[in-house]
Amino acid sequence: MYAQMIKSEATQDDPEKLAAFQARIDRGEKIEPKDWMPEGYRKTLIRQIGQHAHSEIVGQLPEGNWITRAPSLERKVNLLAKVQDEAGHGLYLYCAAETLGVSRDALTEMLLDGRMKYSSIFNYPTLTWADMGAVGWLVDGAAIMNQVPLQRTSYGPYARAMVRICKEESFHQRQGYHLLLKMMAGTDDQKRMCQDALNRFWYPALMMFGPSDKDSVHSAQSMAWKIKMNTNDELRQKFVDETVPQAEYLGLTVPDDGLVWNDARGHYDFTQPDWSEFYNVLQGNGPCNAERMAARRKAWDDGAWVRDAMLAHGQKKAARRKAAE
C-alpha cells in the first residue's frame, strides 16, 4: 500500500501498562497524542504515517509530468486539482506524524537520506496520457481499499487524517476511470494506449498491497494495535474482485491468463505479481527511483532560501508588532 512492509517495532514497556493500553484499543478507544503509548506503537506509527505522507508527495511527480500536456483545459484542471489534493493529503499526514514527536523536517531528511521509503508504485513511469487514467483508476483505487478501513485506526490524528483523505479520494479514482471511458470510445490507437496502460500498471498496482503477510509477526502486532486493519491478501483480493468487472466494462483485458472466477470461493483467482520485481523496486532499482529522489532533493534544496526568507520576514513583522504594543 502507500505504506508497505512496515515492520512493527519491538516494545520494552511495563507489561501492566501494555495490557492496559491494549485493553483501551480493544474497547475501541482512540489513542491521542499526549496519552501514554508503548514506544513500539509510537515508532511503528511514525514509520507508517511518514511513509504514507512521503508517498502522497512523491505521488505528485508521475502525474505532474502530464499537467502541461493534458489534451483539454477540462482535463488539465481535473489533473491539477488531483495533484493539489495529493499535496494536501501529504500535509494532513505529516501533521499526524508530528503529533508523535517527530519534526516535519526530520521526516523529510529521513526520506532524502534513504531511511524512509515511499510506495513502490511511484517508481514506474507515466508514458502516455492513458496512464493518467490508469493511475487514477488503479493506483487511487488500490489506495482507497486500504484507506477506508484506516479511518477506524486506533490513533486519533491518523484516523482523522484518513477521514479527510477518503472524502477527497473518490474523485481521483472516478476522474481516472472517466478519462479511460472517453478514450475507449475513441480511435483504435487510443484504445491501444488504454490497454497498454493497463498492461503496465496491473501488476505494480497489485504489488501496492505488499507481499502476503500471513506469516508475518509484525503484521500481527500492527493488527492487534489496530494500525493495520486487514491483511495484504484480503485487500488485494478485494481490489481484484472490484476491478475486473470495471475493466470488462471498459472493454479492456486484464493481463493475466490465470484470471478466472472461482464460484466456490466467490472470488477471482489471479496470478501473483513477480515479488522479486517488488523487492528490487523497493531497494531503489525501479525504473524511476533515481529520478523521483532527485526531484525531491532538488525541491528541498532549491526551496531552502525561500523557507528561510519567509521565516525571517515573519519574525521581523512579529518583532515590529511587539515593539508597537
Place this chain on the structure above:
Amino acid sequence: MAQEWPLWEVFIRGQHGMSHRHVGSLHAPDADRAIKNARDVYTRRNEGVSIWVVEAAQIAASNPTEKGPMFDPAKDKVYRHPTFYDIPDDAGKM
C-alpha cells in the same frame, strides 16, 4: 538543520452558522501566511466561510493523565439532564 516554520492549529467555520471547529494543523512563517495556507489545505471544496489560526505553542491543554479527576465529577450528576425528571404525560408537551 535550519529552523522550522512554527506549527499553527487551524479552526474553520462551515456554511451553516456553526462554531469554528478544529480541522488540523500546518506550518507557516506567520499568521497571514498560515491563513492563506489553511485556505489551500483545508477549504479546497468550499468547506468554510471563516478561518482562525493560532500558534500551537500558545494553546494550553488539559492533562490526559488527569482525565479522571477532571471529568469524572460530571458523571454522577444525572439530575442535570431533562430525562431525570419524570413528568406525567397528562401534563402535556414539555
